[in-house]
Structure formats: C-alpha cells, structure tokens
Amino acid sequence: MANSRTGLHAEPGSFRDPANRVFHLDGDVLRGLDEQAAGEWRALSASAFFPPLIAAGKVCGTEAVESPAVPSVDRWAAVLRHERIPFVSHPYEWSFAMLRDAALLHLEILRAALPAGFTTKDGSAYNLQWRGVEPVFIDVGSFTPAREGEPWAGYRQFCQTLLYPLLLGAHLGLDFQPWLRARVDGIEPDQMRRLFGGARRLLPGVPTHVHLHDAMQRHNARASTTDVRSQLRAAGYSRELALATVRGIEKLVRRLEPRPAASHWVDYQRTCAYTADDRAAKERFVTDALAAGPRPRLALDLGANDGRYARLAARHADYVVAVEQDPGVVDGLYRDLRAAGERRILPLVMDLADPSPGGGWRGVERASFADRADADAILALAVVHHLAIGRNVPLPEVLDWLVGLAAPGARLVVEFVHPGDPMARRLLANKPEGLFPDYRPAEFERLLAARCRITRRLDLPSGTRTLYAAVVGG
Known part of the structure; x- marks a missing residue:
C-alpha cells in the first residue's frame, strides 16, 4: 500500500497480526492499533515493567501520537510512533553470538513481562533488530495480557527461528544462516528430530525442545488451539510454570557456544x-x-x-x-x-x-x-x-x-x-x-x-x- 501524495506506505513485513499494522510516513515509523490493541497498549504503557525496558533501550522507543493520515484511519483506535532503526537486518545475516544475544533479550523481556501479567503473542527472531551491536525488541504490538493456564504462544516461533538455529551451530557445527534464509518461518521440529537421532538426541536442549516438542506437535495435530489450552489448564499449567520454563530456556541458551571452524x-x-x-x-x-x-x-x-x-x-x-x-x-x-x-x-x-x-x-x-x-x-x-x-x-x-x-x-x-x-x-x-x-x-x-x-x-x-x-x- 502506498500513498504518493503523503509519502505514506505500509511496511510489507507487517500484516500477520490484524490488530496492528506498521506504516512509514516521511521518515516516521507508525503503528496503527485497533480498539483491543489500543486498550492493551494503554495497560502496557502504564505497567511497572514496560517503561524501564524502553528507558534501558531494550525495547524500541515508542510513544502515542495524534492520528496522522493513516490508511483506513477509522479502523485504528490509536497510533504509535516508534524510533527508526538505522538499518534493518534479517536473522540469517547475523552471526551465532548475535542470534544468541537476540534470543537472550527476547527471553529477558518475557521474564519481566510474565510476573506483571503480560506475555508476547509470538517469539520470532524478526521481532528484534540492532543499534550497532545492541539488540532491541521492536514488535511492541506483540505484547498482550497473559491468561492463566495458557502457554507462551510464541514458544514454537522462538524454537524455529532462534533456539533451533543455535542448536545447529552449537551441537553440529553447522552454519544456521542458509536454514533461516530458506524459510521465513524457520526450522520445523520434525526437521530437527531427523538431525538429532541416536546419541545426539541426548545433547542439551534436544530431548525437551526438539523431540518432546515434535511429539507433542504430532499428538495435537488434529486438536484446536482451544483444546490444547484447556488440556494444559486442566493439567495445572500456571504462570509460575511458564516463568520457570522461560528461565530454563534462558539458562540453556546462555550455555550454547559455536563449534570453532577452520577459516582462511x-x-x-x-x-x-x-x-x-x-x-x-x-x-x-x-x-x-x-x-x-x-x-x-x-x-x-x-x-x-x-x-x-x-x-x-x-x-x-x-x-x-x-x-x-x-x-x-x-x-x-x-x-x-x-x-x-x-x-x-x-x-x-x-x-x-x-x-x-x-x-x-x-x-x-x-x-x-x-x-x-x-x-x-x-x-x-x-x-x-x-x-x-x-x-x-x-x-x-x-x-x-x-x-x-x-x-x-x-x-x-x-x-x-x-x-x-x-x-x-x-x-x-x-x-x-x-x-x-x-x-x-x-x-x-x-x-x-x-x-x-x-x-x-x-x-x-x-x-x-x-x-x-x-x-x-x-
């Protein structure tokens, strides 16, 4: 979508969440929010955990603005303006340590959000960018209130675009960049399962986040998201358990190091x-x-x-x-x-x-x-x-x-x-x-x-x- 009169155009990579959409206007980065997302933004900006993340530079600078000329303005209940990242890069252009630091920032933010009653809708590596060598979380629209008994909705994306590429580099010595470049949604659990058979299935992080993840996904292939959530609530899944899971993933990621490779x-x-x-x-x-x-x-x-x-x-x-x-x-x-x-x-x-x-x-x-x-x-x-x-x-x-x-x-x-x-x-x-x-x-x-x-x-x-x-x- 483009508007030659105002210089306004929609960000091509922002369409998957209908509750909000990113636009560019004369150097500004804007985000339109629907009624529900606008309410969640007001709660988020008033929370105790979110403003310190912005102040520390861990989340991109964001402020509410008076609605400028945004397409379908009647659809958006509020408009945010974000800081502009100097150069947009993609995860398959990052090195191992860059991907690991991006993953750790995502987990740190989630660990701060959960006790305050918030979570993130997704866990994609594309939710992060860089100021030089400083990672920054850019998808403010991803924050949403956490519901008791529901798992982290972004776990699968986090595994496919962050954790699995790191496991390839740390355990197999493989460059993850071609894998991430091949599919925007990352590496599927069943692909990882085939790579980590035999003794490899016991390597750190593999039993839980590869084999168990793949088995659960296949077991629930015909179940709806609502059914899975109901099963987890019935099994006693809690916010405290979700927080413990995030801490466990964070501990695993911190320990991962790339295998050294010979290079001219x-x-x-x-x-x-x-x-x-x-x-x-x-x-x-x-x-x-x-x-x-x-x-x-x-x-x-x-x-x-x-x-x-x-x-x-x-x-x-x-x-x-x-x-x-x-x-x-x-x-x-x-x-x-x-x-x-x-x-x-x-x-x-x-x-x-x-x-x-x-x-x-x-x-x-x-x-x-x-x-x-x-x-x-x-x-x-x-x-x-x-x-x-x-x-x-x-x-x-x-x-x-x-x-x-x-x-x-x-x-x-x-x-x-x-x-x-x-x-x-x-x-x-x-x-x-x-x-x-x-x-x-x-x-x-x-x-x-x-x-x-x-x-x-x-x-x-x-x-x-x-x-x-x-x-x-x-």
Missing part, C-alpha cells in the same frame, strides 16, 4: 599481501575520501573482514554496516565491537556474490539487501577481484551492483587488485587460462568512469593495487 579469513589481515606502506597509504586514502563532502548517514563496508576499515568509517559516518561472508569472522568482529560498546557499526554475514534476496510473502515481506542499502558511502576494498575472478562475475556487473547500492551522489571507494598481485594470481591459478581478458586496470578504470565521476586515484606502493575515490552519478 580469520587470519586474512596477517596473511594478505599488504605491506606496512600499502596499509598506511590505503588508510590515508580511505580517510580522505570519507572526510570529503557531507557526513554520510549510512556507509557500507563490503568485505569487511576484521572491521579495520569499518571502524575507520565510523569516525566519519553516522552508521556503518560491515558485511563479511565468513560467519566465524563476523562472530569475532561482533564480540570485539560488543566488548567496546560500539553502537554505530553493525556486522552482518552475507556472501556478496549471493546477497540477501527479497523473501517471505510475495518476495517483499523481507526486503532484499539492495532495497535496504541506499548508502551515502561505500567501501569496496579488496573485494572486486573476489567477485570478478573468484566468482566469475563480469566486471561491468560488479560495478553496476556497487552503484545500485548507493544513493545519488554517494561516495564510492573501490580497490582494484591487478592481475599480477599475489592474491589475484592465486585466484587465477584455479581458472582456465585466458578466461578474464578484460580484467585489466585500464578497462576497470574505463568502466568506473562510465558510471561515476572519479575524484582521486592512488597506486599503492607495492604497485599491484589501485585505489579509486568516485562520486556516484557525479
């Missing part, structure tokens, strides 16, 4: 071909390029590795998204940034040759990376050769993709690694001879100049790498 990229900064002079010249060039012109609102560091240049970019930009393919590298970067209390750098796991597409209902419920980017500055350092040679992406398409991530007038800092560079030679050694006749400095510069206005260029002292600063559409 973990030691890349130590083993790559840069000399000390190259590195110093490169850092000066990047600093000068970012400092020229207005301060970027959003900067992307593509192929961020250990975050050296993302940290540099954070000195000159309001917010930096650091994208790296290796989940272990991103996990290390996240832990370092978390220890430093960094709130302006968001590390994400993503293969740049296979970036996050649109997903969910009609392919737009979860926006693609390209649709979310719209960056004011882009660092593409030591990444072009990996796409052009390593993944056989034609040079013109590499540059088209980079330009497509940028807002008009954005600054682009891109590094071209010459064919004679040790890293390029290593990649070329695995390819048929003569496969990349156009992979040459002069051709790259011609292609870049056709898409951007080149403002500076620098050959690094080693002589095998060239840096370019350019303005997109300039």
Whole structure:
C-alpha cells in the first residue's frame, strides 16, 4: 500500500497480526492499533515493567501520537510512533553470538513481562533488530495480557527461528544462516528430530525442545488451539510454570557456544599481501575520501573482514554496516565491537556474490539487501577481484551492483587488485587460462568512469593495487 501524495506506505513485513499494522510516513515509523490493541497498549504503557525496558533501550522507543493520515484511519483506535532503526537486518545475516544475544533479550523481556501479567503473542527472531551491536525488541504490538493456564504462544516461533538455529551451530557445527534464509518461518521440529537421532538426541536442549516438542506437535495435530489450552489448564499449567520454563530456556541458551571452524579469513589481515606502506597509504586514502563532502548517514563496508576499515568509517559516518561472508569472522568482529560498546557499526554475514534476496510473502515481506542499502558511502576494498575472478562475475556487473547500492551522489571507494598481485594470481591459478581478458586496470578504470565521476586515484606502493575515490552519478 502506498500513498504518493503523503509519502505514506505500509511496511510489507507487517500484516500477520490484524490488530496492528506498521506504516512509514516521511521518515516516521507508525503503528496503527485497533480498539483491543489500543486498550492493551494503554495497560502496557502504564505497567511497572514496560517503561524501564524502553528507558534501558531494550525495547524500541515508542510513544502515542495524534492520528496522522493513516490508511483506513477509522479502523485504528490509536497510533504509535516508534524510533527508526538505522538499518534493518534479517536473522540469517547475523552471526551465532548475535542470534544468541537476540534470543537472550527476547527471553529477558518475557521474564519481566510474565510476573506483571503480560506475555508476547509470538517469539520470532524478526521481532528484534540492532543499534550497532545492541539488540532491541521492536514488535511492541506483540505484547498482550497473559491468561492463566495458557502457554507462551510464541514458544514454537522462538524454537524455529532462534533456539533451533543455535542448536545447529552449537551441537553440529553447522552454519544456521542458509536454514533461516530458506524459510521465513524457520526450522520445523520434525526437521530437527531427523538431525538429532541416536546419541545426539541426548545433547542439551534436544530431548525437551526438539523431540518432546515434535511429539507433542504430532499428538495435537488434529486438536484446536482451544483444546490444547484447556488440556494444559486442566493439567495445572500456571504462570509460575511458564516463568520457570522461560528461565530454563534462558539458562540453556546462555550455555550454547559455536563449534570453532577452520577459516582462511580469520587470519586474512596477517596473511594478505599488504605491506606496512600499502596499509598506511590505503588508510590515508580511505580517510580522505570519507572526510570529503557531507557526513554520510549510512556507509557500507563490503568485505569487511576484521572491521579495520569499518571502524575507520565510523569516525566519519553516522552508521556503518560491515558485511563479511565468513560467519566465524563476523562472530569475532561482533564480540570485539560488543566488548567496546560500539553502537554505530553493525556486522552482518552475507556472501556478496549471493546477497540477501527479497523473501517471505510475495518476495517483499523481507526486503532484499539492495532495497535496504541506499548508502551515502561505500567501501569496496579488496573485494572486486573476489567477485570478478573468484566468482566469475563480469566486471561491468560488479560495478553496476556497487552503484545500485548507493544513493545519488554517494561516495564510492573501490580497490582494484591487478592481475599480477599475489592474491589475484592465486585466484587465477584455479581458472582456465585466458578466461578474464578484460580484467585489466585500464578497462576497470574505463568502466568506473562510465558510471561515476572519479575524484582521486592512488597506486599503492607495492604497485599491484589501485585505489579509486568516485562520486556516484557525479
């Protein structure tokens, strides 16, 4: 739904709960509430537990506002305005520690809500976002009064989008990102059951949250939700038992750690071909390029590795998204940034040759990376050769993709690694001879100049790498 006159449009990912809907209007994030949801909001905002969560930044900033021009305004009894998250990411773009911290925040909030008479309708990982490396709960419409004798309605979603991916990483050493990207609703219990047979069925968390969960789901497959709730109430299920269950899941999640995996990229900064002079010249060039012109609102560091240049970019930009393919590298970067209390750098796991597409209902419920980017500055350092040679992406398409991530007038800092560079030679050694006749400095510069206005260029002292600063559409 869009409104060209007012700039109003509905959030494509907000439609599953008919009691409330999120809209965007001229930079504001608004939520319309129906009569029942408006009453629950008033009770929630007056509760003892909720305002401290907002004050601590654990729940996104929210306030009631006078109804602006929201579609079907007669349907909404109240309208809320939320703080805007700097960059929306998806759980399959997070590292293990990021997903675990998001899960722990969700459980902490639920643990605070239950004694106050509230619960959450769902337990999806998509209810959380990030301010840098600080998780924040964004689905205020998910809070609802808890009813005695009823289980946590979000338990299944929590398992499928948070707990099960963590179990895959901790117990099997599997990267969970492809599993979450494949299905917006996460991993089903019956899939997990097949993976955790034999001795694996006794691993922490598996007997209760995989096998028992799957058995109960199959047992109640023909029963209605009302029937299940009645059975639980008759069995003596209470709010205290629900709280004890949440505490038990929280204890389990805290103990989960990823299995270490061998990775070339973990030691890349130590083993790559840069000399000390190259590195110093490169850092000066990047600093000068970012400092020229207005301060970027959003900067992307593509192929961020250990975050050296993302940290540099954070000195000159309001917010930096650091994208790296290796989940272990991103996990290390996240832990370092978390220890430093960094709130302006968001590390994400993503293969740049296979970036996050649109997903969910009609392919737009979860926006693609390209649709979310719209960056004011882009660092593409030591990444072009990996796409052009390593993944056989034609040079013109590499540059088209980079330009497509940028807002008009954005600054682009891109590094071209010459064919004679040790890293390029290593990649070329695995390819048929003569496969990349156009992979040459002069051709790259011609292609870049056709898409951007080149403002500076620098050959690094080693002589095998060239840096370019350019303005997109300039």
